[in-house]
Amino acid sequence: MVTPPTSPVSRERSKEIKRSSVISAARSARVLSRAELTELTGLSPATLTPLVRDLVAEGYLIERGPGASRAGRPRAILEFNPRAxxxxxxxxxxxxxxxxxxxxxxxxxxxxxxxxxxxxxxxxxxxxxxxxxxxxxxxxxxxxxxxxxxxxxxxxxxxxxxxxxxxxxxxxxxxxxxxxxxxxxxxxxxAAGEHAAGAGADVADLLLLHVGDGIGAGLVLDGQVRRGAGGAAGEVGFLPLDPADQGHDGVGPFEARWSESAIAERVVALAPGRRPAAPVRALVELAAADERADAYLAEVLVAWARLVVSCACVVDPGRVLLSGAAADLDDAAVARLQALVSLGAPSPTEVRRAVLGDQAxxxxxxxxxxxxxxxxxxxxxxxx
Amino acid sequence: MVTPPTSPVSRERSKEIKRSSVISAARSARVLSRAELTELTGLSPATLTPLVRDLVAEGYLIERGPGASRAGRPRAILEFNPRAxxxxxxxxxxxxxxxxxxxxxxxxxxxxxxxxxxxxxxxxxxxxxxxxxxxxxxxxxxxxxxxxxxxxxxxxxxxxxxxxxxxxxxxxxxxxxxxxxxxxxxxxxxAAGEHAAGAGADVADLLLLHVGDGIGAGLVLDGQVRRGAGGAAGEVGFLPLDPADQGHDGVGPFEARWSESAIAERVVALAPGRRPAAPVRALVELAAADERADAYLAEVLVAWARLVVSCACVVDPGRVLLSGAAADLDDAAVARLQALVSLGAPSPTEVRRAVLGDQAxxxxxxxxxxxxxxxxxxxxxxxx
DNA sequence: ACAGTTCCTTTCTACGGCGAACGAACTATT
DNA sequence: AATAGTTCGTTCGCCGTAGAAAGGAACTGT
The missing domain is CATH 3.30.420.40 (ATPase, nucleotide binding domain)
Incomplete structure (x- = not known):
């Protein structure tokens, strides 16, 4: 625990802290009055008056005139300006x-x-x-x-x-x-995107499992993305879940077999033709009719479940979001995956699809x- | 990101912050002068004078008289009083x-x-x-x-x-x-103990792997112990590394086979007699002479290495500390474990013994x- | 002895936070 | 319609603290 070399409570510092405190409150509330700001930030009205004046002048906040009143002077509506x-x-x-x-x-x-x-x-x-x-x-x-x-x-x-x-x-x-x-x-x-504005906005911990050409995970613990000592946290494609699996030059053993591209090859074998753009979705559709496809889908789900369970054992994210090709699973498949995970995880772990897609x-x-x-x-x- | 309901920069707050800033600087430096405090905390000398006076009065700091001088008034030595x-x-x-x-x-x-x-x-x-x-x-x-x-x-x-x-x-x-x-x-x-005063005092991330009757891990990321959403982070005994392993009522599949008690049974089989107090140490000693014991030791090391690698893939702790029975490995065995880990981990991961033992x-x-x-x-x- | 140096304390000033009073705007009541 | 009541927002002024600067203290070197 190294003490910061600069003064911890300098004058300008505290001013900045207040400012950003007000800004972040306004950002999350979008529309609010000064009275609400006092509640949210804990700053006294007297402190807020000049601060809000500055923020309005700088364009961070926009005055929107009086709002509805409830037995008293109506609150002056302030709107956060996202363009600021x-x-x-x-x-x-x-x-x-x-x-x-x-x-x-x-x-x-x-x-x-x-x-x-x-x-x-x-x-x-x-x-x-x-x-x-x-x-x-x-x-x-x-x-x-x-x-x-x-x-x-x-x-x-x-x-x-x-x-x-x-x-x-x-x-x-x-x-x-x-x-x-x-x-x-x-x-x-x-992972940060889903945490900020997606399927993880309501929790402090999550793990986003992204299946693409490789398999990687993004880890949010206590509200922050955690990268580990070398920035390699979430390299779950390297998990040694099966001694038989072998990785090669930069590709981990697990992702060598269960990534989107690996699955695509098997899907092509099951349903000859062009490589589908979304092999997992294709597999799910095939599985409805084809028994062999369903068996393979089950294999995939078991493998992914073991992956999720491994992560749950190490960090207990509480919620796992499926992204990339894993988000192509339909509800039934996600439910099967959830069941497998619940069986093996030492603590409750919720599996759901990520919602932001490309926007994440x-x-x-x-x-x-x-x-x-x-x-x-x-x-x-x-x-x- | 919820704004705290209390004022972020209240008056008493900043006083407390200064106080604890000084205290923590003193705690880590043990012996220091006011001049050093100004450097460490960034507070001005004028601010420090009354603050230090209070702390001396309260017994946090003890005046030790003047120290050596280097061409000027000697610094008055202050010593942190741990008993405070x-x-x-x-x-x-x-x-x-x-x-x-x-x-x-x-x-x-x-x-x-x-x-x-x-x-x-x-x-x-x-x-x-x-x-x-x-x-x-x-x-x-x-x-x-x-x-x-x-x-x-x-x-x-x-x-x-x-x-x-x-x-x-x-x-x-x-x-x-x-x-x-x-x-x-x-x-x-x-894990917190090793991070504060042991083999992890110099890093911000570590994973302490404790092998006892069960197997558990303590996770420190960015200087803080992370417990996960349900407090179950580090339940690595539940890792599904081998489909053949089966856990039972509260015991995870991995620890069922590779915990200290599980190893003890095998050691007794190798060297009939009373169950040794430290089965891993006994195994290491046996392995020097007995080929079968050495083969089993190798098995244990491979299993533990896969465990460490799994953790490295998920959180990349950078350093793994062996605790409990795992700390009974001798240098050669730790080196073998390290080699196995380096082979499978996606990022450099240093394996060493915890040093605090019972004091951790x-x-x-x-x-x-x-x-x-x-x-x-x-x-x-x-x-x- | 005297300057030089470094450390600590004191003094002074200025500024920001907050309590309290005040003004503003609206509703409910008679 | 006037008045009371209520809620918001602003202005005023006190207090406390941060920071600058000056002053005193203790020691070294010449």
Missing amino acids: ELVAAVALEPARISCEIADSDGAVIAHRTVRRTGDIVDLICAAVPELAGDGLPALRGVAIAAPGVSTGGAVRLAPSVGLVQAQPVGESVQRRLGVPVVVDNDVNLM VLHGAISFALSAAASGLSTLLPAP | ELVAAVALEPARISCEIADSDGAVIAHRTVRRTGDIVDLICAAVPELAGDGLPALRGVAIAAPGVSTGGAVRLAPSVGLVQAQPVGESVQRRLGVPVVVDNDVNLM VLHGAISFALSAAASGLSTLLPAP
Whole structure:
């Protein structure tokens, strides 16, 4: 426990804390009066008056005139302006970079996809300000989603994006753009997204299980995404659940057999033809008629259940969200999976589908960027 | 993200924050001057003068006269008085309750073991004040270690202690004694202890693997013990690593086969005689001479390695501490285990023995009780 | 002895939080 | 329609604390 080198209760500090306390209350309530703010933040009305005045002047809050009254002076309605805080969500993909500007509601204001030519940092630093345009002053943060493991703004283990070596992408962008930048695994961002605005908004702990070409998990414990010591938390594709399974160069033993692509091969064998776009959905449909397909589906469910149970034993997330190909299961299959999980897990573990789909990364990026902005200068300045 | 209902920056609050900031700086530095305090806490000298005066008056700090000077007025040496903060560590065991009073260094000041007769709460509330004696005003907190899973002061799943039903032991004791009380799993406390004062003092993440009659793990992520949604994090004895393994009524499939008691049976078969007190140590010794024993030791190591790898895949603790029977491995066996783990883990994972042994729970309890005391009233008052 | 240096304390000022009084806006009542 | 009652929001002023700066204290080196 190292004491912070700066004064813990400096004057400006406490002012910032109050500000962000009011802002976050307003953000979650959307529409509220000063009276409600006093209840939510615990600040006295006298303290709030000048603070709210500032926030209105800066465009964070919008006066909406008097609301309904209940036997007294009606409360003056304040509305949070989501446009006052913009964030950029950048997704690094193998051949291209997709970049979105969104307000704090998650509404996308501008979108663009560029081919990956030249330096990534240059591309990002050019695209973001251009897309943000007039709203640039409102830009509060940038979140960069990258496949693979990232640690402190550097991206490792992402051969598909050509970032095999550690690159301090985040730091470079942060220095160039002057706003907080967070870089993270796409699965972690999905977990943060579902936690902020999806199927995990009501809980403090969850595990998002994403099945794609590989299998990865995003872990939220006590309301925060946990990355582990080396940023490799959630690499559940490497779980050694079956001694027979063998991984190979960067592919874990479990995901080698139970990932979407592995399943796709078996589905093609069951129903010859083109590789289906959504093999799991295809498998579920086949299983209704074909006994062999149903047997294989059962195998898949058993394998995934063992995966979920393993995670439940280690971290007890309480809720597991199925994402990617795993979200293609129908209700009946999810119920079967739930039953298998309940059988093996040492504590109640709820299995359900993630709800945000493609939007999960975006919402996670927004949530990260906003909280990076909230933590303020500490993110901007590199630790000494 | 719920805004706290109380004012975030009230006046008394900031005073408390400063105080505890100084105290924690002093606690970690042990001996220091006011000048060093200004550096460590960032508080101005002017702020520190009256604060330190209070702390000296209260006995937290002791003036030790002038120290060596380097071309100027010598710094007045202040020494942190560990006796100013006492904590009680209570361990619930099947037939008895062991109770220790320790200062914040971990030095045990008083110790006592009582038979479990009558109500646990009564016993604790009688034993603690009696042991603390004159030092009672300095009592900062009580930590209760219980086998099984505990959630928010209530203990569940601890048939061996006769606490099958949820009992708000923590809350009752807290109300009766008037100091913060934390109740937790003994393995979690060990993990906290190793993190605070043992083999994990230099890292923010670790996993303590405790092999006893069962197998459990304590998880520290980002410097905090993580218990999961239902308090069942670390129930790694339930990991379904081998489909053939079967657990039974409260015993997980993995621990049914690879716990200390399970290993003891095999060791007795290898070397007929009385059941050894430390079967793992006995096995290691046997393995030096006996080929079959060595083969079985290898089996055990492979099983444990798969366990560690599983944990590494899910949470990436970076460091794994072997505790209980697992700490009985000799250096060579630990090295073999390390090699196996490195082979399967997706990120570097260091395996080493825990160093505190029986003292781990005590140090964990101290650390918990002190931090509970630091968080102040929030612990005392039940959440609304 | 004297300057130089470092450490601690005291003094002073300014500013922010909060209590209390006040003004504003509306409903219910007579 | 006037008045009382109620609830909101703002202004005022006190108090306490943070921070700057100056002053005193204790020691080293010349």
